[in-house]
Amino acid sequence: xxxxxxxxxxxxxxxxxxxxxxxxxxxxxxxxxxxxxxxxxxxxxxxxxxxxxxxxxxxxxxxxxxxxxxxxxxxxxxxxxxxxxxxxxxxxxxxxxxxxxxxxxxxxxxxxxxxxxxxxxxxxxxxxxxxxxxxxxxxxxxxx
Ligand SMILES: [Zn+2]
Ligand SMILES: [Zn+2]
Ligand SMILES: [Zn+2]
Numbered sequence: 001x002x003x004x005x006x007x008x009x010x011x012x013x014x015x016x017x018x019x020x021x022x023x024x025x026x027x028x029x030x031x032x033x034x035x036x037x038x039x040x041x042x043x044x045x046x047x048x049x050x051x052x053x054x055x056x057x058x059x060x061x062x063x064x065x066x067x068x069x070x071x072x073x074x075x076x077x078x079x080x081x082x083x084x085x086x087x088x089x090x091x092x093x094x095x096x097x098x099x100x101x102x103x104x105x106x107x108x109x110x111x112x113x114x115x116x117x118x119x120x121x122x123x124x125x126x127x128x129x130x131x132x133x134x135x136x137x138x139x140x141x142x143x144x
């Protein structure tokens with residue numbers, strides 16, 4: 001099943017209709033690079049309003065089809081992902097993003113809940129570094 005079919009199916013399962021403009025957003029999404037901004041989608045889905053783009057991306061986030069990546073420069077990117085709870089490893093040199101699922105913060109969360117009386121409802125973790133190919137370039141003295 002293609003990503004597009006999978007997303008359409010997931011929308012339908014949750015009772016969301018795939019309207020013409022929604023489909024255009026979905027098509028833009030599967031064509032987009034590995035991670036993208038809403039501005040990229042504006043370019044890839046001409047004629048679809050910004051508000052519709054934001055709403056659709058938010059809906060897809062709620063349906064766990066799209067995740068958010070916080071780049072080191074503070075910009076928020078989006079990424080097609082159906083894998084559920086996960087985090088990102090971001091190369092600060094080339095901007096490559098990889099997912100990882102191992103997330104062992106349960107003891108921290110429990111301790112926080114105990115010490116602060118908060119009901120903890122979520123967390124967000126991004127890890128920044130230099131990827132293997134960028135490290136090779138750096139070692140070879142090739143300027144970035
Ligand atoms: Zn992700
Ligand atoms: Zn890199
Ligand atoms: Zn986590």
